[in-house]
Amino acid sequence: MILNPVIQRELVGTLRTPRTIILMVLLVAVLGLVLVVRWPSDAQVSAVGERSAAQALDVLRVFGFGALAAILLMSPAFAAVSVVREKQGGTLALLLNSPLSPAAIYLGKLVASMGLVVVLLALMLPLGAASFAMGGVSFGAIAGLYLVLILAALQYSTLGLWVSCHASGSDSSLRLTYGGVLVLAVLSLGPHQFAGAFTGVFGSEVLDWIRSLSSITAVGHLLGVELGAGVMRSDADLSGRFMILAVISSVVFAALTLRRLSQRMLDTPRPTGKVTDDRSTSQQAFRRFLFLWFFDPSRRSELIGPLVNPVMIKEFRSRRFGRSGWLLRMIAFCLVASLGLMLLASYSAGAHVAAEYRGIERLGGIIVLLQTALVVLLTPALAAGLISQERESGGWYLLQLTVLSPWRIVLGKLLSVGVVLLLILVATLPGYAVLVVADLNRALRVLDVVVTLSLTALFALLLSATVSSLFKRTATATAVSYGALVGLCGGTMLFWLAEGSPFNRSTVETALAFNPVAAALQVIESPGFTDYRLVPFNWWFLIFASLGLLVILTVRTWRLTRPQ
Template sequence: MYIFENPVLQRELLVNLRTKRAFVLLALYQLLLAAVVIAAWPSDERLDLTSSPPSATKLVNLFFLGQYVIASLMAPSFAAGTIAGEKERKTYEMLLASPMRPGAIVLGKMVASLTHLGMLIIGSLPIIVLCLPLGGVHVYEVLAAYLGLIISVILFGAIGVMCSSYFPRTSSALVVSYLVILPLVIGACVFWATLGTEGYLRLKLATVVVPAFGLTAVILMGAAAAGRMLYPPDVGSEGKEVIDLEKEAEEAVGLVIQPDQFPDRLFAPPKKNEMMADGANPVYDKELHSEIFSQGTLMLRLVIQISILLAIPMMGYFLFFQQHQAPWFCVYVIVFNMLVGPSFLAGSITSERERQTLDLLLTTPLSPLQILWGKFVVRFRISIVLTGFLLWPLILGASLNTAFWSNLITVALMFLIVATVCLVNCVVALTCSMFARKTSIALLTTYALLLLLYVVPPALSIVARMLDMPPSTVANVDWTGIASPFSALFWLPLNEDLVPNNQQINDGFMIGVIGYFAFSIIFVIVATAAMLLRLRGRKGLSDG
């Protein structure tokens, strides 16, 4: 009933593994890893196989770190919609009414969601086998690394399933899952890179510590998800009832959002007691008072508490003890907005399609610009206010630490880069929502595009330096960073007060920062024009 005769598991496997997307994803995954190995293949004419060649060790470490990051970021996307998707498809109550035990349902959902990802990981074994003859790593280290990778993926999948059981929307479950998983991924990568020369210690951690703690956490989270399905508090009107915010505030544990007080009123509107004013935008009014908060404030409360909890130690480390690494704090703020900001806008148009109300919206006398403006402003306001909470430590650090007083222009540019990121992220999410048919697809497409714009350019620069490519090639790769705010942050000049060794600054650094702002403005204009043309043409929008 739990594995071999589990109808949920059998159905999910048949649906997921027989699609064209499964084969395409497997091919792309293998091609990506193969490209990394080919690019990082040692260029030495001779390798001393009696020792551990540094180039071979670097290749294997790059392979495992790349695969770990990719697999870890993919795990929540497979698991976060397992239970929340049933609620969105209005089949949640039918699943609960089946004779299956809650534990069997949760286990079937989790195994089915991670099976495809497990196939991708196992399929990469032939690629790493090609690297073993180069030396630099023992076969037992490879096996231990794969064991740790599989356990980590199972753990991250369990986090996604548990979040999926608590939220009525896949987007909310996905965002909270990423917020929990991202610090774990970063910590694991740092430890693996730090212990690069301690092969025996890494072997013990991957074979003993990670499985023990990981499997324990998986069992506890699976039991919590099964218990929530046994006594579901969100069943009623097919699991999508409107939540009373006042009652939720009385029962909330920890942070409580009070719309009638500052600063909560900046992103959580107070209860509406008056009629809509003449000439007001009805889309804006509707989105402001009903759409976002109709399913409760649990996601927002978790997002705020987790982000602030992570921001406090980062503030102390990057803004007071390691001031020359201050841009890394803004990197954390940008990553936070990358995860949270798109979740509010990725469903702005697709939710109308899913509720079958898009035809009604298109037949109103509202212009396409009014529709887009009403959808965008409300959700962008929430995104930028939540991100602004994390910028207060930067203001505090720049005020109290005298080393920042001579770098106020750089600090101001950091704020401007973060604000630009908030705008671009929301525009990308709204554009994907305009062209996608489902909210989950729009959100995942948004994340993929943001990773392509923000992460790939600096990653290429790092890899080019690791592989000791010619300076001209490295310079050309660096210029792709005009699309990435991460590259722009580290292009900002810092004087001797923050960098005691007098960091060398080229004229191209500031040109790169200006290039980032110019690229972002052009990108926003082009995306907005594409959305307006899509709404005015209405082709493919009214088919439900």
């Protein structure tokens, strides 16, 4: 297998790039730093006793979740661009024409992607071994953790390769892969929140299996982390189930990828671009009815009007999501999801009325999570290529040649994403209606949540756009934007997950004060967040950070438009 030239090229080629080494060292350094901060002051090597065992477990928990965060961040990134980059560069056709079978090509890419993970985990091994050295943590616990981490990486790598076979560009592949990882690792925890809606052994069993899809559940269960919401508390062997599901899903992703990986994937016709206006009268009438005329993506568009920013319109037209048809679909999805959640939570609350089940608060928490997930998932997808994509395609030169000012270019680009985000957030607002109807006093709190989410969206937009102006490649900008946002919104949650052991309340509150999701959850009084005081500090942080990013973005764009 080592003679497989794809492995040699991919793995050695990737390890040769300074960026990969820097990323790995950075991840290990950050995790090491967190461990040092949380290292118990009276830790004794090989000490025996309950206190030492508890401290060692605390350290292992920090290490476990930190390593998982690194896997979540890194393993999809390399796999997601692996095939699509070859397709774009024209080397996939050469590979498929070589004597290498599609299975060998796939195996080469998968092994190379997993090889990077193995190198990363090997670099982290001394950090994990620290808890073992303290005593009280068995070798089996560390081995089990490593097995879960490797299987999680396998699951995300195979997912990334599958997406990469279908995507048209590196950045879209990254977006879709990270979206898939978010569904597998985070959103799969969601249905368990509605445990009340599903009664009986079958219902709870199904929910247990669904949350077992998440590597977070598996690591939490393995390390004995308890959560108020009960995400990881179960009598079932959640980590064992995760291992089974990870292997099954990896095999399914691999089979789907192999089915796709052939010359056929390159044999696609060029779209003819037939417009509705040129179709027959009956077809035109049907499409007008179907798309309510305005939303027909294939109608001949009007020329750009005198009062609108042409860059904004260009962005809408050139972006698949920006086209009116797609916007309508996305808004409709948000509306349906929001209303569906409301109904589900109401039903869930009704089922638990005698068991002190606070369904209303939970509903608020779920809607906040849905909105934040949308913001975190969509914003980098829409904004991380705003400038880098122009530079990549050569469009930036053309923009420089026009009489558009840098500020007008930036404004047009920001508006094109801002409008989409606004529409999506507004579409999810009906979910809050039930909160206000149930208790009018909550109206002000909902308003606070809306403020938090709006600031979050603004911050995410400016962060992604600024990152986009700093990198030449959209794939890199997308990965960095996702990394920064997930790090802020998810990374700080790791402190919350481990409150009490090893992090104390003050540390957790300080970390969460920077997290807009935690702030919104606190404002809506979601279970687990009611005791913190995160607002208004979080708002000020988001406002000042956004202003800082706007300044960087403007200066950077101005510099990019200046003659060299």
